[in-house]
Amino acid sequence: MTLLTLPSTRQEAFRWTDVDGIAAAASLPRADAGPADAFWLDLPGDRLLFVDGELHASSRLGRAELAEVAASDHPLGSRASGRGWRLALSADAVADPVQVVHLSTGGDNHLAAEILLADDAVGTVVETYAGRGWANRFARLTLGKAARLQRAVRLLQDEGFASTRDEAELGTGASLVQIALGAGGAGSRIDAQVVAGEGAFAEFGGALLTRGTQKQECAVAVRHAEPNGQSRQYWRAVAADQSAASLAARVEVARHAQKTDGEQSLRGILLKRTATVNLKPELEIFADDVKCAHGATVGELDERALFYMQSRGVPRARAQAILTRAFVADAIERIGNEVVADAFMADADAWLERAL
Amino acid sequence: MLQIDNLHAEIDGKPILKGLTLSVSAGEVHAIMGPNGAGKSTLGYVLGGRPGYEVTDGSVTFDGRDLLGMEPHERAAAGLFLGFQYPVEIPGVSNVQFLRESLNAQRASRDEKPLSGGEFLKLARAEAAKLDINAEMLKRPVNVGFSGGEKKRNEMVQMGIIDPKLAILDETDSGLDIDALRIVGEGINRVMRRPDKAVVLITHYERLLEYVAPDFVHVLVDGRVVRSGDIELARELEREGYGAVSA
Ligand SMILES: Nc1ncnc2c1ncn2[C@@H]1O[C@H](COP(=O)(O)OP(=O)(O)OP(=O)(O)O)[C@@H](O)[C@H]1O
Numbered sequence: 001m002t003l004l005t006l007p008s009t010r011q012e013a014f015r016w017t018d019v020d021g022i023a024a025a026a027s028l029p030r031a032d033a034g035p036a037d038a039f040w041l042d043l044p045g046d047r048l049l050f051v052d053g054e055l056h057a058s059s060r061l062g063r064a065e066l067a068e069v070a071a072s073d074h075p076l077g078s079r080a081s082g083r084g085w086r087l088a089l090s091a092d093a094v095a096d097p098v099q100v101v102h103l104s105t106g107g108d109n110h111l112a113a114e115i116l117l118a119d120d121a122v123g124t125v126v127e128t129y130a131g132r133g134w135a136n137r138f139a140r141l142t143l144g145k146a147a148r149l150q151r152a153v154r155l156l157q158d159e160g161f162a163s164t165r166d167e168a169e170l171g172t173g174a175s176l177v178q179i180a181l182g183a184g185g186a187g188s189r190i191d192a193q194v195v196a197g198e199g200a201f202a203e204f205g206g207a208l209l210t211r212g213t214q215k216q217e218c219a220v221a222v223r224h225a226e227p228n229g230q231s232r233q234y235w236r237a238v239a240a241d242q243s244a245a246s247l248a249a250r251v252e253v254a255r256h257a258q259k260t261d262g263e264q265s266l267r268g269i270l271l272k273r274t275a276t277v278n279l280k281p282e283l284e285i286f287a288d289d290v291k292c293a294h295g296a297t298v299g300e301l302d303e304r305a306l307f308y309m310q311s312r313g314v315p316r317a318r319a320q321a322i323l324t325r326a327f328v329a330d331a332i333e334r335i336g337n338e339v340v341a342d343a344f345m346a347d348a349d350a351w352l353e354r355a356l
Numbered sequence: 357m358l359q360i361d362n363l364h365a366e367i368d369g370k371p372i373l374k375g376l377t378l379s380v381s382a383g384e385v386h387a388i389m390g391p392n393g394a395g396k397s398t399l400g401y402v403l404g405g406r407p408g409y410e411v412t413d414g415s416v417t418f419d420g421r422d423l424l425g426m427e428p429h430e431r432a433a434a435g436l437f438l439g440f441q442y443p444v445e446i447p448g449v450s451n452v453q454f455l456r457e458s459l460n461a462q463r464a465s466r467d468e469k470p471l472s473g474g475e476f477l478k479l480a481r482a483e484a485a486k487l488d489i490n491a492e493m494l495k496r497p498v499n500v501g502f503s504g505g506e507k508k509r510n511e512m513v514q515m516g517i518i519d520p521k522l523a524i525l526d527e528t529d530s531g532l533d534i535d536a537l538r539i540v541g542e543g544i545n546r547v548m549r550r551p552d553k554a555v556v557l558i559t560h561y562e563r564l565l566e567y568v569a570p571d572f573v574h575v576l577v578d579g580r581v582v583r584s585g586d587i588e589l590a591r592e593l594e595r596e597g598y599g600a601v602s603a
Pocket residue numbers: 367368370372390391392393394395396397398399441
């Protein structure tokens with residue numbers, strides 16, 4: 001493996017990034033990661049299995065294909081630019097969900113993706129990260145006029161690190177709803193830049209659940225370049241043990257992007273006092289007629305609610321699980337596809353079972 | 357059933373209960389009245405086992421068992437129900453889920469098998485209907501957006517479903533309109549007026565006691581029971597106030 005040059009935590013955009021964790025993940029020796037079968041959801045459509053970034057023969061490609069993806073200049077994303085997969089939908093096309101499983105067995109692997117939806121096309125993509133090692137991904141998303149993309153990403157790697165960098169451009173009236181769940185044992189960084197066009201809707205959020213000494217973070221910026229756009233960034237973090245979850249979300253409103261309606265809600269729960277949740281909500285607004293609401297809170301579970309449940313017979317650990325689940329569901333239930341939302345909640349439940 | 361002896365309890369090092377003694381037998385209804393800040397809710401919380409309420413002296417037994425040595429959920433499973441003066445809102449958790457979790461947790465600790473979703477819903481709907489709470493409200497998050505009176509009636513729905521042995525009801529009558537007061541009063545009688553059950557009613561108003569006739573009325577002042585009597589004592593309090601009665 002070549003020597004890694006990684007971003008430094010001295011760079012503001014990477015201040016909470018577990019750079020040592022990335023290096024350690026990349027040097028994990030290869031080991032059998034087991035079968036990918038359990039990660040497929042009961043949905044029609046393509047199934048792409050990448051083992052250490054290589055397309056596996058068992059994959060089922062219909063709409064999706066292998067392709068070259070134009071490079072990114074992002075410090076992590078640039079490593080993954082080039083070789084990858086593409087989903088290109090022509091105007092008005094409505095595609096079955098495309099499932100992608102990224103299975104890593106150790107070391108580092110890098111892969112790019114491109115999702116191109118022409119005007120009025122509708123696509124759904126569900127991605128799962130599993131195994132061990134460093135999985136690094138770059139995706140370029142381009143949505144035409146009134147195109148709609150729903151994308152759900154779950155990070156379930158047992159160990160190592162998953163880093164994703166998305167660069168999205170939404171055309172007039174287009175809609176992107178992307179929800180992530182970090183519920184594995186690996187570190188992560190979810191990094192994205194979304195540029196919303198006139199009247200576009202951008203929802204980018206999710207839940208990061210951390211335990212042990214794990215570190216997960218999101219660093220997402222939504223830029224409203226044109227008027228009448230809407231964005232929603234709902235992030236939830238649950239941190240147990242000595243872990244750290246960091247949520248950095250940014251809304252930028254360009255000078256002429258009037259009537260922008262942006263909502264940002266970053267909330268964290270500490271299951272132990274030794275855990276850390278970092279929040280960094282940012283608003284950068286240059287237009288004067290906009291509505292941007294934001295809230296950021298970190299706390300422990302509501303003691304009054306815990307006692308209320310206990311007084312009705314629910315053991316404390318179970319009461320904690322119920323409250324934490326409700327907190328996480330707030331973000332995950334925004335996934336439109338019920339099969340996907342249920343599967344993600346089941347992953348969150350499995351995590352809670354372990355952490356509490 | 358419930359035997360409280362010389363109970364002392366404090367919050368953040370501040371003594372609130374200062375030697376409270378009370379004995380409740382099966383089949384009885386006891387009313388506790390007393391001025392604001394006397395320690396009535398504190399008594400309920402101490403009996404329920406709320407964290408932060410520290411017992412510094414005295415003892416409490418429930419059916420002969422040391423209540424204070426039990427976890428809050430064990431107290432519930434043993435048959436204790438605490439009706440809250442300020443029922444707690446739990447966003448994201450529906451009444452149905454909350455109640456089902458509660459009931460099945462209690463059943464599990466008594467080695468009874470859990471109720472299925474269908475069985476539970478039937479029970480919940482029936483109990484809710486008796487208190488004028490519709491099925492739609494059962495689907496909503498626990499107490500979120502409920503009016504003051506709705507929250508209190510919701511406490512009674514919970515009591516009806518859980519079917520406890522001993523209910524400590526903290527100002528369940530406050531904030532109820534005239535009809536709701538009657539409905540709640542009847543609910544208490546229906547669920548709890550049984551030879552093997554008992555009720556401790558904490559209240560400020562003699563009115564509820566007209567529906568749920570208490571066998572005993574106690575006056576709690578500054579962390580102690582200063583007087584006990586029957587319904588006449590409640591009427592006297594209503595007329596003359598605490599100053600005269602507890603002097
Ligand atoms: N967390 C707390 N920290 C400090 N003091 C407290 C706390 N909770 C309650 N107290 C005090 O304990 C005393 C008793 O309170 P409690 O709620 O038991 O009164 P109460 O008799 O129920 O009154 P009310 O009729 O107004 O409901 C009050 O003086 C109150 O201020």
